[in-house]
Amino acid sequence: MCGRYVAPDEAAAERFWHIGRRSGNPLEPRYNVAPTTRVPMIVLTPDGVTERQEARWGLVPFWWKQDTPPTLTFNARSEEAHQKPMWRQSLKDRRCIMPAVGWYEWNEKEKVKGPSGRPCFQPYFHYSPESAVLGIAGLWAVWERKDAEPLVSCALTTKAAAPSVAAIHHRMPVILKREYFAAWLDPATSEHDVQGMIADSEQHFEWYAVSTRVNNARNEGPELMAKLSAATLFD
Numbered sequence: 001m002c003g004r005y006v007a008p009d010e011a012a013a014e015r016f017w018h019i020g021r022r023s024g025n026p027l028e029p030r031y032n033v034a035p036t037t038r039v040p041m042i043v044l045t046p047d048g049v050t051e052r053q054e055a056r057w058g059l060v061p062f063w064w065k066q067d068t069p070p071t072l073t074f075n076a077r078s079e080e081a082h083q084k085p086m087w088r089q090s091l092k093d094r095r096c097i098m099p100a101v102g103w104y105e106w107n108e109k110e111k112v113k114g115p116s117g118r119p120c121f122q123p124y125f126h127y128s129p130e131s132a133v134l135g136i137a138g139l140w141a142v143w144e145r146k147d148a149e150p151l152v153s154c155a156l157t158t159k160a161a162a163p164s165v166a167a168i169h170h171r172m173p174v175i176l177k178r179e180y181f182a183a184w185l186d187p188a189t190s191e192h193d194v195q196g197m198i199a200d201s202e203q204h205f206e207w208y209a210v211s212t213r214v215n216n217a218r219n220e221g222p223e224l225m226a227k228l229s230a231a232t233l234f235d
Contacts, residue, residue: 102127
């Protein structure tokens with residue numbers, strides 16, 4: 001699963017996407033993005049404009065009847081999304097791209113001591129040596145709530161880990177190739193082509209150990225993605 005990532009600033013996203021419209025405040029870099037927070041996403045509007053919007057990370061489908069959002073809906077397994085009611089409609093015609101610099105994953109085979117002294121798994125930052133910004137294949141929805149403003153939400157899709165990152169975790173986000181961005185956003189793209197883009201997503205990444213301070217979603221700052229030295233890691 002992917003439960004934390006690093007989001008780029010406005011300038012980096014603009015260089016990458018040449019966004020046509022924006023809603024919300026200018027993007028500030030975020031180094032510990034966690035589920036249920038507001039995150040940037042790129043969508044294609046009905047009039048064909050690429051727009052950057054903000055959404056709750058944790059998808060709430062349009063048909064949701066309960067008063068509170070569902071839990072654990074921030075990741076959608078790409079292999080099952082076309083079959084699951086939670087994701088099916090969004091995969092069909094409400095796909096988005098979630099801009100990222102990289103993502104964190106925890107190695108469950110490697111226990112270390114956290115800031116409190118308690119044992120925890122060692123976190124690693126994953127990134128592309130070839131691109132400063134990544135496009136995570138996402139899904140989005142609008143929940144028409146009773147007596148409240150509509151809630152725009154999103155989820156990232158995941159897949160089996162590529163060989164380059166499988167040593168850390170068995171799952172990873174679907175990172176789209178740049179040539180697929182327009183087709184992924186286009187609701188007219190067929191299910192066959194959507195699955196093809198997932199299958200042909202990016203495979204080559206690098207990773208390094210980072211501080212266990214990233215475990216706490218309240219912590220923020222560029223030091224969270226700083227590489228740990230070998231001396232620190234094996235101290």
